[in-house]
Amino acid sequence: MTLVLDIFTVVLVAAGLLFFIVGTVGLLRLPDPLARLHALTKADNIGLGLLVLGLVPQAVVAGGGLEAVKMVAIWLLVQLSSGAVSQLMGDVAYHAAMTADPAAPDRSAHGEEPAP
Amino acid sequence: MSAPVLFGLLGAALSAxxxxxxxxxxxxxxRILAFNLLGGGVFLVFGAVARRGAGAGFAADxxxxxxxxxxxVVAFSATALAVALLKRLAALRARPGAAPAKVAGAQAEGTKGRVQPGGDA
Amino acid sequence: MSLLLDAILALLVLAAAVRVAAGGDGFARVVAFMGVGLLLGLIWVRLAAVDVALTEVAVGSGITGLVLLQAAADAPLTREREVGLLYHLCAGMVGLVVFAALAVVVLLLPDPAPSLAPDVVRALPATDLGNPVTGVLLVFRALDTLLETMVLLVALIGVWSLSPDRHWRRAPAPLWPAPPSGALDFLARVLVPIGALVGIYMFWAGADVPGGAFQGGAVLAAMALMAMMAGLSPVPAIGGAGLRLAVLAGPFAFLGVGIAGWFLAGAFLDYPEGFEKTVIIAVEVAITVSIAVTLALLVLGPPMGRKA
Amino acid sequence: MAGLSASDLMLLAAVLVPLVLALAAIKPFVRRRVDVLLLVAPLPGLLAAVAVPLGQSVLVVPSPFRLTFALDLPGAVLLGGAALLWLAAGAYAVCYLRSDPARGAFSVWWLLTLAGSFAVFLVADVASFYLAYALVSFSAFGLATHDDTVAARRAGRVYLALTVFGEALLIAAFVMLAASVTEPNPLIRDAVAGLPASPWRGAILALLLVGFGMKMGLFPLHVWMPLAHAVAPVPGSAVLSGIVVKAGLIGLIRFLPAGTPWFDWGAGLLAAGLFTAFYGVAIGLTQRHPKRVLAYSTVSQMGVVAAVLGVGLKTGDATVPVLAAFYGFNHMLLKGAMFLTVGVAAACPRRRLVPVLVVAAVLGLSLAGLPFTGGALAKFAVKEPVGDGLAGLLLALSAVGTTVLMARYVLLLADVGAGATATGGSVAPGLRVPWAVLSAAAVGLPFALFTAVTGTSLALLFSLDTLIKGLWPVALGLGVAALIYQKPPKFVEVPAGDILVAAAPLARLYQHVRDGAVLLDTLLRRWSTAALALVLLALVLGYVMAGVAFPPHSAP
Amino acid sequence: MSGAVLFASADALLVVAVILPLFAVPVLFLAPSRIAERATVVVLGLSLLVALAIAGGVGRSGAAAASFIGGWRPPLGVGLRADGFSAFMLVMTAAVLLATGLFAMTTPGRSRAGGERMPPAFWMLLASVFSALNLVFLAEDLFTLYVALELLTFAAVPLVCLEGKLAQVEAALRYLLFALFGSLLYLLGVVVIYGLYGTLDIILVAREATASPGFVLALALMTAGMMAKAALFPLHLWLPPAHSGAPPAASALLSAVVIKAPIFLLVRFWLDLAPSTLAVAVAPMLAGLGAAAIVVCSLVALAQPRLKLLIAYSTAAQIGYLFLMFPLAAASSPWSALAWTGGALHLASHAFSKAAMFMAAGLIAEALGHDRIAGLSGVGRVVPVSLFAFGLGGLSLMGLPPAGGFVAKVMLLSAAVHLGAWWIAAVILLGGLLAGGYVLKVVVLALQRPAEPLVAQPVAHWREWVALALALVAVGFGFVPLEPSHFLFIGRPASWAGMVP
Structure with missing residues (x-):
């Protein structure tokens, strides 16, 4: 029984890692902030979900249900905050792209400061 | 090479x-960031010392x-005060008519008035 | 196996730290610094010091990061005169020597590591506290903690003394310049209550399990700032008596209990027999409130002459 | 303080009365009564000098400080002379300053200098001697720079620089001197008694000679005197040249070990004294203002006194200090009178000038040792221990030089009198009376003290050979003066403070050093250097300690 | 034990000395500023009484007063201990801060002549500085000392830029960052000591201290940290702009007492904590830096165009004197006791005279509207009492007889002469000469008649008398007898006298 659970955990955690790697590559490669937001929010959230899902059985076996519930709660919290924060960063990036005159050097390479 | 020693060395590295x-x-x-790094390093060495001092039922002293x-907490209040001073300085410099930035302290008439670019802290 | 994990963690921290010290754009360095802070939090867990991990993440990189982000957002700072390559090499050499000296000392620490853990174990039952760190903080070395709250208060006074508003009546500048957008409003409405609950729990559990006044206070401060950013609550004018009492509550309640201890329990900052836990919890409530308010005000900065 | 006898009280009053008056002068209405202040202040000192029996000492402040006043023969002689000169100059100043708006401030400086000068003569323990010496030196600055002209400010700066330098040397000497005695603040007598045994006696003697030599105006360190005396108002320069300079003399008298022969140091002092004597005369001859001539004459006379003390030190003759004090007493009164004469000459109308010149001539010749005058007694008293060897001859030749210098002084005085535009009947009585009294005392008083000081009877003085020995230098001097002033050769005037001009490169060196320090400071106050210095300091500290804690061969 | 008995003994008063000044802060926070200002001055007065009571108790009992926080003995708990030297520092600090408080008070009846009322922040920071200083002098635990030093720095830095000008904020930031750099080096040393000995109590560490590599590194780091905070010569970058930029009352207390806390700790580390072999090895280096401080900073002071900067550089120079004491005091001979007394006396007389000089300079600047030295001629007639206070303070710096500086100089000189440290004697004399240079430069200028009549604002007379009172206390130190004072040696060598297992 534990063998099946272990295999299940390894497969899911591996998938999660894969998504994280994709997210990170997206962060490095994509040209402008709006595109990078996609990479970060989508890939990393799914990666985290898979990770949590993979670890829940281990937690249930090891320490009873409370640990598992905490992990899921953490995942939900991350969903909530990353969704809202990416919305805000999107607004800021959008406004910056709008107001930035073409002559200004493309500062989008290394993240956007909250425009005053 | 146990964990406390490894993190002790890391603390030393962070301090350096x-x-x-x-x-x-x-x-x-x-400088404020470097100060916080040095603080982090010092506390890490302290953490390594604590971990070595485990015993009598505690995993760390x-x-x-x-x-x-x-x-x-003390390091945070230091950073908060330093940043407040920094922002006030930036605000004063940005204000029109702020005194030309000169190196803090006297430009004694002995040395030619070589004004260095903004003698920041 | 776990050593390998620790080694990777250590290398990550070192790489981020070098990135911070290496220079370049202020904003990027602050972000790197917050990375260092979070990784340090993990390292503290590996060092079996969960209380410190909480403090490091909440105060060391959370609120400190917030304050530093504000600093990085300012006009580009005027830099001092360019320092030559020779100086960089020299500084690097000196840094290496400092590392070598510290490393030698860390490696040569005495083997039966001297520790005060046995003393704490012997003395802890007298305070009937479960968490030894809270015991040290609030009982054995209570003077340090009292001073620490005083340090926060004096730092706040120092920050406020920088304001053009000489009589400290008006309110600090708002954190979020743009009008609050829907997403921020939604996030605040959902997150603030949860955060407040976590903060209070963390303070309450501090007596027996890792947690405590400082960590709880920091989380509460963060939630307060979130609410202000989302426009749910106005940035308070610092002239208000309520706010000032809250700021004074921690240090001076602790001081009052200390003096009362003198009469009731024989020594300054001693707790009356049988009532240790209740008195300690009461003191922790006051400290948590004043820390939450003080940290929030420290992030907000000096009053900028804007009517609340 | 209990059980103070009358004489103790007099000793205390001599110093405390002027101090109290000076403090009272803070109140404006006290400061306005300048005349009362200047006249009353010296009286207790005069009374003490005359009435208090010798060897009387009073412990002013008890055990840990042991501040004591004591009156011995040299102290009494100088104190009496000083009190008299303070009285005369004070009366003169009252009239001289009547129109001066800043006379209140002048009187405060005057009182402080007066209190300091009395204290210097009276005080008997090391620490309070230094206190009195500092008081008289620094308050004399106020007298010298009263007129606040550009020259006065420069003179003041030079004076202060040298005074502070002198104080530093003296404190070093006193500390080493007191080291040989166990109790914290020894009497001068006990400290000097321990001098021959102390391992640093050479250094102590050198520091004492240079420190006190500067105040007396010995050769390289005399530069401040002509500057200060020329700029000071007339009563001020009278007091500066007469009394303040004697602080150096009493210092040497008290601190040089009488009785034990120090051949090499004695010879050195003798040589320096003699050279200064002739140097003062040579430069004095080139001066065009009578006050600067008198200043260089003081330099020369102090050279003579130093030479005498040098002989005393060489031979270990214990009576020499008293004789030197007597010579100082005589010089004090004469020089004070001569300075007042300059003031009187300036204020006197042309037709009344001749009697003033006559008195000036008498004073000048008395200084040179003209028989039947006080000066002759002083020269004779001093000649006796010096003997008739080379030193005696040189002393006599210096008397010749002094005579020539005094002749120049009288001639310049005539020009000053001729140039003066004083109208009115005659010199104001306020100036004339004190001048006349002082001149008479200067010539007459030594007779009264001669027997008390030297122990030989006056009759010996009038024997034929002493008369001849006293007369020939004066006669020769007059002859030379007559010869020179037939057709006065063009003397180029040596600027006041002669070798000071040569000190200009010293000032430039100081400027470079200071700019170097400022540059170093600006460099060190850069954040990068300071931070590196801090970490390097930590490492060097560790290295130094490691070197000691684990000697190299067993490094970990 | 009833409360009354508790307060009688000196041991109980130690805690009162630390917490009493802090009671002014809530009053200042909540009450209107005029009443709060008066309340603060009353608290300062009470604290002076407490300090005097402690000194009296220590003097009478002939042993150090000690008390433990919360009743917990070191190594677990924190101990407060007042030996002779710390009691002496307590009284000195209390007196200077009370005088500073009186100086900064608003003239009753109308707002201050010239400058307007001091902001409430000044009074809160003054109270915090006072409490932090008392704790630095009393605490025996290295980490408590760290927190006390931080409290002191955080209270002192905002004092520098109370007037909010650009140069002052720049100076304050530079002061804060360099002081923090020093504090963290000190903390690194403390951490190593805990790693080695498992306790942070100075007396317990001194008992077990051996010259091991770790202890050597710890001492080096702690000493370097304290040197940075004491602005010793190569590390004095922050002192001149900070101490000259602050308002007069603030620069008086910064130069007089705040700068003395790290020096006090260095004396405690090198004479209590470190084994004598290390102390003898390092002392010449400390004295060398002190000598360099005296020479260079005095020369730079002579070149300063502004009066406050001149006095600030004079502080940097006079700190050098206190470091000259180390080789003399570390040598084990009867004369090192005299050197040590001389050093303590110099520390105290410098505190009073420097506070008087900064206050006088502040009043002169207030009267003339500027503090350029060139424009000072004739100020002697405008504010005579302030100039007299400045002159008396200068007298003490120069080491001339009636002042405390003289007695301290003589003590250090005789100790140097006896111990054969000729170069220290030479530096002491040169320092007196240079101090004479910059003090007389100002006094002589002030006594001269001005070219054109000076127009000057009126200055509150009682503030001039406060400055004069401080200068007179410095002169009063001149009547200390020239012998090692036994009061300073109560409680040495440091021990808990059997109160610790």
Missing amino acids: VGVYGLMVGRDALA PVPQALVITGI
Whole structure:
């Protein structure tokens, strides 16, 4: 029984890692902030979900249900905050792209400061 | 090479990087960051010492932990004060008619008035 | 196996630290610094010091990061005169020597590591506290903690003394310049209550399990700032008596209990027999409130002459 | 303080009365009564000098400080002379300053200098001697720079620089001197008694000679005197040249070990004294203002006194200090009178000038040792221990030089009198009376003290050979003066403070050093250097300690 | 034990000395500023009484007063201990801060002549500085000392930029960052000591201290940290702009007492904590830096165009004197006791005279509207009492007889002469000469008649008398007898006298 659970955990955690790697590559490669937001929010959230899902059985076996519930709660919290924060960063990036005159050097390479 | 020794060495390394940053930092923000790194390094060495002092039912000696907590809060208030000074300085410099930035302290008439670019902290 | 994990963690921290010290754009360095802070939090867990991990993440990189982000957002700072390559090499050399000296000392620490853990174990039952760190903080070395709250208060006074508003009546500048957008409003409405609950729990559990006044206070401060950013609550004018009492509550309640201890329990900052836990919890409530308010005000900065 | 006898009280009053008056002068209405202040202040000192029996000492402040006043023969002689000169100059100043708006401030400086000068003569323990010496030196600055002209400010700066330098040397000497005695603040007598035994006696003697030599105006360190005396108002320069300079003399008298022969140091002092004597005369001859001539004459006379003390030190003759004090007493009164004469000459109308010149001539010749005058007694008293060897001859030749210098002084005085535009009947009585009294005392008083000081009877003085020995230098001097002033050769005037001009490169060196320090400071106050210095300091500290804690061969 | 008995003994008063000044802060926070200002001055007065009571108790009992926080003995708990030297520092600090408080008070009846009322922040920071200083002098635990030093720095830095000008904020930031650099080096040393000995109590560490590599590194780091905070010569970058930029009352207390806390700790580390072999090895280096401080900073002071900067550089120079004491005091001979007394006396007389000089300079600047030295001629007639206070303070710096500086100089000189440290004697004399240079430069200028009549604002007379009172106390130190004072040696060598297992 534990063998099946272990295999299940390894497969899911591996998938999660894969998504994280994709997210990170997206962060490095994509040209402008709006595109990078996609990479970060989508890939990393799914990666985290898979990770949590993979670890829940281990937690249930090891320490009873409370640990598992905490992990899921953490995942939900991350969903909530990353969704809202990416919305805000999107607004800021959008406004910056709008107001930035073409002559200004493309500062989008290394993240956007909250425009005053 | 147990964990406490490894993290003790990491604390030493962090302190060294913090000291390097404090020496090389050319503006106040760089120095504040380096100060926090040095603080992190010092507390990490303290953490390693605490972990080595485990015993009598505790995984780490509680006294250094308490001291590190106090240290972190003191370091934060230092950073808050430094940043407040920094922002006030930036605001004063940005204001029109602010005195030309000269190196803090006297330009004695002995040396030619070689004004260095903004003698920041 | 776990040593390998620790080694990777250590290398990550070192790389981020070098990135911070190496220079370049202020904003990027602050972000790197917050990375260092979070990784340090993990390292503290590996060092079996969960209380410190909480403090490091909440105060060391959370609120400190917030304050530093504000600093990085300012006009580009005027830099001092360019320092030559020779100086960089020299500083690097000196840094290496400092590292070598510290490393030698860390490696040569005495083997039966001297520790105060046995003393704490012997003395802890007298305070009937479960968490030894809270015991050290609030009982054995209570003076340090009292001073620490005083340090926060004096730092706040120092920050406020920088304001053009000489009589400290008006309110600090708002944190979020743009009008609050829907997403921020939604996030605040959902997150603030949860955060407040976590903060209070963390303070309450501090007596027996890792947690405590400082960590709880920091989380509460963060939530307060979130609410202000989302426009749910106005940035308070610092002239208000309520706010000032809250700021004074921690240090001076602790001081009052200390003096009362003198008469009731024989020594300054001693707790009356049988009532240790209740008195300690009461003191922790006051400290948590004043820390939450003080940290929030420290992030907000000096009053900028804007009517609340 | 209990059980103070009358004489103790007099000793205390001599110093405390002027101090109290000076403090009272803070109140404006006290400061306005300048005349009362200047006249009353010296009286207790005069009374003490005359009435208090010798060897009387009073412990002013008890045990840990042991501040004591004591009156011995040299102290009494100088104190009496000083009190008299303070009285005369004070009366003169009252009239001289009547129109001066800043006379209140002048009187405060005057009182402080007066209190300091009395204290210097009276005080008997090391620490309070230093206190009195500092008081008289620094308050004399106020007298010298009263007129606040550009020259006065420069003179003041030079004076202060040298005074502070002198104080530093003296404190070093006193500390080493007191080291040989166990109790914290020894009497001068006991400290000097321990001098021959102390391992640093050479250094102590050198520091004492240079420190006190500067105040007396010995050769390289005399530069401040002509500057200060020329700029000071007339009563001020009278007091500066007469009394303040004697602080150096009493210092040497008290601190040089009488009785034990120090051949090499004695010879050195003798040589320096003699050279200064002739140097003062040579430069004095080139001066065009009578006050600067008198200043260089003081330099020369102090050279003579130093030479005498040098002989005393060489031979270990214990009576020499008293004789030197007597010579100082005589010089004090004469020089004070001569300075007042300059003031009187300036204020006197042309037709009344001749009697003033006559008195000036008498004073000048008395200084040179003209028989039947006080000066002759002083020269004779001093000649006796010096003997008739080379030193005696040189002393006599210096008397010749002094005579020539005094002749120049009288001639310049005539020009000053001729140039003066004083109208009115005659010199104001306020100036004339004190001048006349002082001149008479200067010539007459030594007779009264001669027997008390030297122990030989006056009759010996009038024997034929002493008369001849006293007369020939004066006669020769007059002859030379007559010869020179037939057709006065063009003397180029040596600027006041002669070798000071040569000190200009010293000032430039100081400027470079200071700019170097400022540059170093600006460099060190850069953040990068300071931070590196801090970490390097930590490492060097560790290295130094490691070197000691683990000697190299067993490095970890 | 009833409360009354508790307060009688000196041991109980130690805690009162630390917490009493802090009671002014809530009053200042909540009450209107005029009443709060008066309340603060009353608290300062009470604290002076407490300090005097402690000194009296220590003097009478002939042993150090000690008390433990919360009843917990070191190594677990924190101990407060007042030996002779710390009691002496307590009284000196209390007196200077009370005088500073009186100086900064608003003239009753109308707002201050010239400058307007001091902001409430000044009074809160003054109270915090006072409490932090008392704790630095009393605490025996290295980490408590760290927190006390931080409290002191955070209270002192905002004092520098109370007037909010650009140069002052720049100076304050530079002061804060360099002081923090020093503090963290000190903390690194403290951490190593805990790693080695498992306790942070100075007396317990001194008992077990051996010259091991770790202890050597710890001492080096702690000493370097304290040197940075004491602005010793190569590390004095922050002192001149900070101490000259602050308002007069603030620069008086910064130069007089705040700068003395790290020096006090260095004396405690090198004479209590470190084994004598290390102390003898390092002392010449400390004295060398002190000598360099005296020479260079005095020369730079002579070149300063502004009066406050001149006095600030004079502080940097006079700190050098206190470091000259180390080789003399570390040598084990009867004369090192005299040197040590001389050093303590110099520390105290410098505190009073420097506070008087900064206050006088502040009043002169207030009267003339500027503090350029060139424009000072004739100020002697405008504010005579302030100039007299400045002159008396200068007298003490120069080491001339009636002042305390003289007695201290003589003590250090005789100790140097006896111990054969000729170069220290030479530096002491040169320092007196240079101090004479810059003091007389100002006094002589002030006594001269001005070219054109000076127009000057009126200055509150009682503030001039406060400055004069401080200068007179410095002169009063001149009547200390020239012998090692036994009061300073109560409680040495440091021990808990059997109160610790």
